[in-house]
Amino acid sequence: MIHQSIYLVGLMAVGKSTVGKLLAERLNRPFFDSDKEVEKNAGAEISWIFDVEGEQGFRDREEQVICELTKVSGIVVATGGGVVERENNRRRISDGGLVLHLDCPNKTLIKRVRNDKKRPLLKGSDPDEVLFNLKKRRDPLYKEMADYRFQTDKKSTQVLVNSIISRLSHN
Numbered sequence: 001m002i003h004q005s006i007y008l009v010g011l012m013a014v015g016k017s018t019v020g021k022l023l024a025e026r027l028n029r030p031f032f033d034s035d036k037e038v039e040k041n042a043g044a045e046i047s048w049i050f051d052v053e054g055e056q057g058f059r060d061r062e063e064q065v066i067c068e069l070t071k072v073s074g075i076v077v078a079t080g081g082g083v084v085e086r087e088n089n090r091r092r093i094s095d096g097g098l099v100l101h102l103d104c105p106n107k108t109l110i111k112r113v114r115n116d117k118k119r120p121l122l123k124g125s126d127p128d129e130v131l132f133n134l135k136k137r138r139d140p141l142y143k144e145m146a147d148y149r150f151q152t153d154k155k156s157t158q159v160l161v162n163s164i165i166s167r168l169s170h171n
Contacts, residue, residue: 005075005097006168009142011134012081013112014102015152015160020078022161033078037065047123063089070096081134084141094145100164101146103139104153106131 006023008016017033024031035046038061042049049058063086069077070092083089093099109131143149148167152160 003073005070005073005077007093007097007099008076008078008102009084009093009099009146010081010102010152011109011131011138013109014081014104015157016078016081016102018157019102019152019160019164020076022157023164024076026161026165027076030072030075031078032069032075034062034065034069034083035078035080037069038062038080041065059086066092073097081138084138084145090141090145098147098168099145101142101149102152103142103149104151106135108153 006027006029008020008023010016017035020033021031038049038058039045041064042061044052046058049061053061059082062080062083066079066083066089069075079089079093083093106128110128113127113131148164150160150164155163
């Protein structure tokens with residue numbers, strides 16, 4: 001596990017960035033958020049990329065970031081929720097290290113995104129319906145590539161990260 005990168009996958013608002021930052025800190029590893037890397041490379045926010053280039057343009061940029069990040073070992077990466085939509089991303093991430101699927105019930109996700117205006121896939125839509133459809137489509141992909149799965153709504157971030165570290169150190 002020392003040199004293996006760790007990738008966090010799961011739906012939007014499940015806690016990948018929050019958990020990833022703390023996990024990286026505790027393991028003394030560099031942390032990357034793939035969405036932040038896309039924004040940094042583009043010089044623009046994701047919502048702008050979606051508005052100007054559409055989801056396809058964003059996914060192209062995301063795939064490039066994943067390609068670069070998977071060349072680095074020993075890092076912790078919080079991926080975007082839709083990263084699993086492309087087979088190349090799934091393959092690179094699975095081959096690049098350990099994959100942790102973070103999950104929680106849709107009702108928890110709805111509460112977390114209710115007032116979030118920065119999520120392009122929720123713009124002008126019913127968040128409950130969008131999240132239900134995303135979960136239905138993406139869950140099999142997360143499960144297919146995950147080495148481990150963790151529920152994020154039952155414990156504090158600190159306790160969850162302790163559980164992750166404990167689980168990883170016993171394998």
